[in-house]
Amino acid sequence: MEGLTKIEDLGKPRVVIVGGGFGGLQLAKTLADAPVQVVLIDKQNYHGFWPLLYQVGTAGLNPDSIVSPFRKILNDQENFYFRLAEVERIDAAAQVVETSIGLIRYDYLVLATGTTSNFFGDELMAKNAITLKNVPDAIELRNTLLSHFEQALQMGDQEQLNSMLDFVIVGGGPTGVEMAGALAELRAHVFPRDYRELDLKQMDIYVVQSGPVLLKGMSAEVSQKALEYLQDLGVEVLLDTRVKSYDGYTVTLNNGQQLISRTLIWAAGVTGAPIKGLAPEAILKSNRYQVNESSRVVGYDNVFAIGDIAQMATAQYPDGHPQVAQPAIQQGEHLGENIKRALKGLPMLPFEYYDKGTMATVGRHRALADIQLFGRQYHLSGWIGWLAWSFVHVLALVSFRNRFAVFITWAWNYFTQDKGMRYIIGKVKAPLQEKEVEAKALI
């Protein structure tokens, strides 16, 4: 498929956005009233609200309730065009991106492709760990954990049983902490009803965190509380500990300890995945694009980057902003306004990040928040933190349909203490091989 792809030429400057996450979507919306053509390119036809992905992975929410098709979100925006495609290379000299559906010309190019899991070159880990970056990942986790419980019913061998029932989560950031809390809730309220034949005391949940605290970057008060909450729920938190290797069955830690688990969830580092074609100088060691204070990629006039893939060094954030939703959304909006200014011949303004705070939940009535309000910082926890967390997350969802679906499902789960989405539909990670079981059983 050589040559230009078929997209109407509106005779207006064309802004091509690669990636429809928090930043890209916000930018597309901000440009609704601008005299430009907006072309969004994404590998998926939907925007996903990834902060709730762990709930899909633990049967608490439908995948459908946290995603919205781009066309549905933006089909009233006249200057919006969507293309389902992968971008393979950027040709900045010719002002085109090479994609799986042909060349797409741009006047402004905005890279908003986010990050990917970083296994630091450990291929065995990459193969055996479950990540949580998109909907298929979350569905695979749900299918895998439910399959393991079904298979555990047949297990006579104690070690085999442990391998099925135990979970190791690598990383003590928000995703790791929230995942551990959700698994602990399954153990306490859902699985005892579903699996009367199993002794659920045998289900162990480990969080392995390389540093000395959970929720690094949040306040010390909140970090300490997160640890207490998880310990209350019976989660074993291993601080200052690293996973050295994982073969799909045995987890070896840096202190020599071994854990047995067929489900290792990777909630640790992420890295950028820059698209080919830009000068090496534009890409930092973190694999993020180096951008100036207006999100412009260094060395280019009309190429920008926003969100997790962009690294904007500021006095407060010399290594770039935190790789979470808020900076991406704010950069998307800010760049949209800057493009409107540029079209009027005005200079672009520098971006300023307004940190609203950070939140994480450990489950029912237990959530944590550092909130910035009117220049002061507040720490919330317990009931109040949990209500605040729930409220903020429902409102942040993209469509009214999503908000409604999540709210109703949460209300349901709350009153029934249930997580109803317990079906195995689709792919299972490393399904059990008959041979493997027999071999292990001989040990």
Next chain:
Amino acid sequence: MEGLTKIEDLGKPRVVIVGGGFGGLQLAKTLADAPVQVVLIDKQNYHGFWPLLYQVGTAGLNPDSIVSPFRKILNDQENFYFRLAEVERIDAAAQVVETSIGLIRYDYLVLATGTTSNFFGDELMAKNAITLKNVPDAIELRNTLLSHFEQALQMGDQEQLNSMLDFVIVGGGPTGVEMAGALAELRAHVFPRDYRELDLKQMDIYVVQSGPVLLKGMSAEVSQKALEYLQDLGVEVLLDTRVKSYDGYTVTLNNGQQLISRTLIWAAGVTGAPIKGLAPEAILKSNRYQVNESSRVVGYDNVFAIGDIAQMATAQYPDGHPQVAQPAIQQGEHLGENIKRALKGLPMLPFEYYDKGTMATVGRHRALADIQLFGRQYHLSGWIGWLAWSFVHVLALVSFRNRFAVFITWAWNYFTQDKGMRYIIGKVKAPLQEKEVEAKALI
């Protein structure tokens, strides 16, 4: 995995049910108060309400809203045990079934495995057609049709464009008719907003029906009305026509006509898929088990079959009951009562089918029903038929959660004229190959 599988031995007669569709699930429930152990074996961990599967395939409903995990439905039933497994062979002499998780002993065995698509030996058709028998099928259909619309945006060649936008449905029974209606609604209300760049007059929907009427088996009045409804919606119905071959692109009909479509939906014949091990005399030409008036498989004392896989010849139904939900549910309940009688030493009673009628919908305000009430037959259509259809289908769903989810989604879709589940997540049937497109474009 040789030897007996691990299931508690309750010291009570064990009823093993293979398949948790309408019949198997009803039987398990009916035995709740019986002095037996109920073991349900299914390849899936959920019960599905397949009459609404076509709505999942056309982005109108979430997969989640029509399925319920068996453990969730029945986890309060003390004598209920579930095993996720495939049954490979029956050893009636030893009273065990051989499964993927080991041998399972039974006192009563009930086969309720349903049917599979029947391509009458046409392997090319089996490979290229999309069937609609389970959730992964429906998701694949949804993904495929949405992908085709995305790809159609790039198509210059007119024939290529048609191959993407046109749909051929084989079979004019309820599934075929309902599917055609749902696609016509997408064309009329949803796709014009999503795909402003496409001329949707080019989207053709064909229903190919081998016989002279649609909805064979329903009243002549209703069949005629179904034809009118579909024609009103712009669906091309080809009666007395058969598909001779399909290579994934060209559909050749028995009258020599050719249609171009990359999406052929197979809603025609089904056939049984008997499990190995029973005597050939027990299996009829239809691949269904021959059962007596108490659902007992001929030649066996304690092996039974219910639902689509059972063929019980009666005066009114010499070729067995219709392969729909109602006979399965009624046979499940009746067999449950009969097993309770047998345990008390009483003889089993013969099954009598109470035909409540048949329904099909063609879309908004257009549904058809033949209803039996107090010995009289009523025909409903239009608004009234549509309300009746909606009401009956919501109530027939298995759990309150499903009923609520479907009701809310339908209300939503009704008022917005939208079908919101338009995401491509997972497998796509026969994704477009670059080479293929270039080759076709040369023609």
